[in-house]
Amino acid sequence: MREEIQTFINYMEEEKHASKNTTLSYQRDLLKMADYLEENGITDCGKVTKTALNSYILFLEKEGKAASTVSRALASTRSFFGWLFKEEKIRRDPADSMHAPKIEKKVPVILTVDEVTKLLEQPSGANPKEIRDKAMLELLYATGIRVTELVNLxxxxxxxxxxxxxCRDEHKERMIPFGHAAKDALAKYLESARETFLKGTRSELLFTNYSGRAMSRQGFWKIIKYYGDRAGIEEDITPHTLRHSFAAHLLSNGADMRAVQTMMGHSDLASTQMYTAYAMDSAVREAYQGAHPRK
Incomplete structure (x- = not known):
C-alpha cells in the first residue's frame, strides 16, 4: 500500500501540479490511514473495504480529532482510492460513497480598523528588520494575499x-492593487533594507530572512504575533487575520463582492460572502451611532 501511496503523491506533484503543502498533507493523511489498516491486517489496496475505511474514520473521531481534520483525512482517502480505481489498480472504489462529517464554520477573527492601524504602526522602521516587517505587514493588509503567497513573492x-x-497559485494568476501606504513601505524596504538581508548575494524573492533565503510561513507567523502583542491586541491573531480583515473592511466600505472575490482568489463566491456579516454589523452600528438621539 505504501508503494501505491508514493506513486499517488508523485502523480499529484508531477501531473496535478499540487503545491508542496498539499502533497505533504495528503502524504501524512494517507500514511496514517495505512498505519491503521496494517495494524488491522490489511496491507493490500485491493482488499480495503468500505467497512475498514469507516472504522478508520470512527477511530479518528474517537481520538478526538476535529471535524475539519477528519474531513481532510477523508478527502485524501477518497482522492487516493478514486485514483487507484481510475488507474485500474483496484476493481472497486471502497471510498466512493463515503461522506465527510459536517463541519461547523467558525467565524473568522476580524480586527477593527483601529486595531489594524495599531498593528501596522508597531514596526517603527528604526532598523532593517523593522523596515522589512513594516513592508510585509502593509502589503499583506493592502492586498489580502495568503501568507504563502507573500513569502513567495x-x-x-x-x-x-x-x-x-x-500573485500565482497552482490554478491561476491574479493581479491585486495596493495603495500608497504599502507602496511607501515597500519603496523604503527596497531602497534601504533589502540588501542588508542579502549580504551581497542575489535573490529573486521580494522578502528574505537574515540568511538571504526564503522566509517560512512559521517565521512570518512569529513576526505578526510579536507585533500583535506589542500593539496590545487581545485576539489571537495570525497572518490570516489580516487577510480576513482586508476582505471585511473592503466590503464594509462598499466594495463590490465580485471584485473582493477576485482579489482574494476565492473560487467560490460563498467564501467571500461570509465577510458580509461583519460588513452589515458595521453598517448597522454606524447608522445607530449617527442617528440615535442618545448614542
Missing part, C-alpha cells in the same frame, strides 16, 4: 509604478 511580481502585485 518575487521582485518581478511587483509593479511599483502602477501599484500592483501579481
Amino acid at each position: 518575487k521582485l518581478s511580481d511587483v509593479n511599483m509604478s502602477i501599484g500592483f502585485i501579481t
Whole structure:
C-alpha cells in the first residue's frame, strides 16, 4: 500500500501540479490511514473495504480529532482510492460513497480598523528588520494575499509604478492593487533594507530572512504575533487575520463582492460572502451611532 501511496503523491506533484503543502498533507493523511489498516491486517489496496475505511474514520473521531481534520483525512482517502480505481489498480472504489462529517464554520477573527492601524504602526522602521516587517505587514493588509503567497513573492511580481502585485497559485494568476501606504513601505524596504538581508548575494524573492533565503510561513507567523502583542491586541491573531480583515473592511466600505472575490482568489463566491456579516454589523452600528438621539 505504501508503494501505491508514493506513486499517488508523485502523480499529484508531477501531473496535478499540487503545491508542496498539499502533497505533504495528503502524504501524512494517507500514511496514517495505512498505519491503521496494517495494524488491522490489511496491507493490500485491493482488499480495503468500505467497512475498514469507516472504522478508520470512527477511530479518528474517537481520538478526538476535529471535524475539519477528519474531513481532510477523508478527502485524501477518497482522492487516493478514486485514483487507484481510475488507474485500474483496484476493481472497486471502497471510498466512493463515503461522506465527510459536517463541519461547523467558525467565524473568522476580524480586527477593527483601529486595531489594524495599531498593528501596522508597531514596526517603527528604526532598523532593517523593522523596515522589512513594516513592508510585509502593509502589503499583506493592502492586498489580502495568503501568507504563502507573500513569502513567495518575487521582485518581478511587483509593479511599483502602477501599484500592483501579481500573485500565482497552482490554478491561476491574479493581479491585486495596493495603495500608497504599502507602496511607501515597500519603496523604503527596497531602497534601504533589502540588501542588508542579502549580504551581497542575489535573490529573486521580494522578502528574505537574515540568511538571504526564503522566509517560512512559521517565521512570518512569529513576526505578526510579536507585533500583535506589542500593539496590545487581545485576539489571537495570525497572518490570516489580516487577510480576513482586508476582505471585511473592503466590503464594509462598499466594495463590490465580485471584485473582493477576485482579489482574494476565492473560487467560490460563498467564501467571500461570509465577510458580509461583519460588513452589515458595521453598517448597522454606524447608522445607530449617527442617528440615535442618545448614542
